[in-house]
Amino acid sequence: MALQFPQIDPVIFSIGPLSVRWYGVMYLIGFLFAMWMANRQAEKPNAGWTKEQVSDLLFYSMLGVILGGRIGYVLFYQFSYFIENPLYLFRIDQGGMSFHGGALGVITAIVVFALRSKKSIVSVGDFVVPLVPVGLMAGRIGNFINGELWGRTTDVPWGFVFPTGGPLPRHPSQLYEAFFEGLVLFVMLVVFAKKPRPAGSVAGLFLLGYGVFRFAIEYFREPDAHIGLYGGVISQGQILSLPMVIAGAALMAWAYKTQPVLEQVKSK
Numbered sequence: 035m036a037l038q039f040p041q042i043d044p045v046i047f048s049i050g051p052l053s054v055r056w057y058g059v060m061y062l063i064g065f066l067f068a069m070w071m072a073n074r075q076a077e078k079p080n081a082g083w084t085k086e087q088v089s090d091l092l093f094y095s096m097l098g099v100i101l102g103g104r105i106g107y108v109l110f111y112q113f114s115y116f117i118e119n120p121l122y123l124f125r126i127d128q129g130g131m132s133f134h135g136g137a138l139g140v141i142t143a144i145v146v147f148a149l150r151s152k153k154s155i156v157s158v159g160d161f162v163v164p165l166v167p168v169g170l171m172a173g174r175i176g177n178f179i180n181g182e183l184w185g186r187t188t189d190v191p192w193g194f195v196f197p198t199g200g201p202l203p204r205h206p207s208q209l210y211e212a213f214f215e216g217l218v219l220f221v222m223l224v225v226f227a228k229k230p231r232p233a234g235s236v237a238g239l240f241l242l243g244y245g246v247f248r249f250a251i252e253y254f255r256e257p258d259a260h261i262g263l264y265g266g267v268i269s270q271g272q273i274l275s276l277p278m279v280i281a282g283a284a285l286m287a288w289a290y291k292t293q294p295v296l297e298q299v300k301s302k
Contacts, residue, residue, distance in 0.1 A: 036193045036203030042179050060176035064169025065096065071165050083161070087151055094147050095162060098139030106135010110274060111258060133170070133248075134274040140166075156234030156289065163240035164223045171216020178208040185210075185254045199256075207255040214247040232293035235286050242282030248275040 046054045069092055076083035107130040108116045108123050116122050144162055148155040177183045184196045185205025193203030222243055227236050252271045257263050261270050 036195050037191075039181060039194050039196050044180050056179045057173075057176035060172035061169070064172045065092075067168045067172075068092065068095075068165035071168075072161070075161065075164075082153075090151075091143075091147050091158070091162070094143035095140050095165075098141075098143035099136045100139075102139015102142065103131035103133070103136035106132035106138060110135060110270065111261065132274075134271075134278075137278070154233060156237060156285075156293070159237030160227070160233060160235070163237050164220065164227060166240065167216045167220035167223065171212045171220070174208045174212035174216060178206060178212070183208055184256055186256050188254075204256065205254040207251055210251050210254060211248070214251065215244055219243050219247065230295045232289040232295055234289035234293055238282045238285030238289060240282065241278045241285065245275045245278030245282060248272075249279065 042056070044055050044057065046056060046059065048054070069088075072088045072092060073085065075081060076085065076088045104126060105123065110132050112122065112130065140162065141159075144158050145155055147153075148158045151158075181197050181199075184194070184199045185207030187193075187200075187202045188205050189203070190205070192206065194206050195201065195203050219240070223236060223240060226239055249272050252269045252275070255269070255271070257269045263269055264273065
């Protein structure tokens, strides 16, 4: 027994040559939520943020997501092809975005913004990371609608037969990621951020939490066909997630050892 994949047209509507796709709308939902939440956080008394700073930070972060995501995908997953065809980097019409590349892009944006605004890098990181998981959740739902990045074959009753995944049912790993890397991680960060904690610990929890969830879910996700499993054991996604786990744990340990505990900023 297997669930049949819901036939949802990836294209919502078209106007001439312009097509509006669910995947793009999911990115827009993630950005709009991040904008709403960031402004809401900045409005709290003694938050130390202005609307202009929030706007600049979101702009830098969006550039980081787009540029870092594309460059990361090309370097992490298509490096051999890129060496043969350097212009592939700019072929965004062929798709391909990497979360880990996007994360590096956002980290770069955080550092640049913090230095320009004379804010603490770790405090800016704490401000940014709760904005991310809802966008991740929306993006993974977009992957599911597109019928891409499906999981490994399975006999669980909730397996799906994907249009491009062959005749056997597969794990809906996109939905696993949407739930754990999106919803669960968001709740973890929001609850943790409300408690007294040192600067940098929220960002550390995000890196640690995402890395652990992604590493575990990779066991259910089909490895990239042209890469496979290294040594038949570990995937590219797991290799890229391990540094996040280490960095997150190290950042939290550093924060609790060296930074003063901050009280929650009260809402109006």
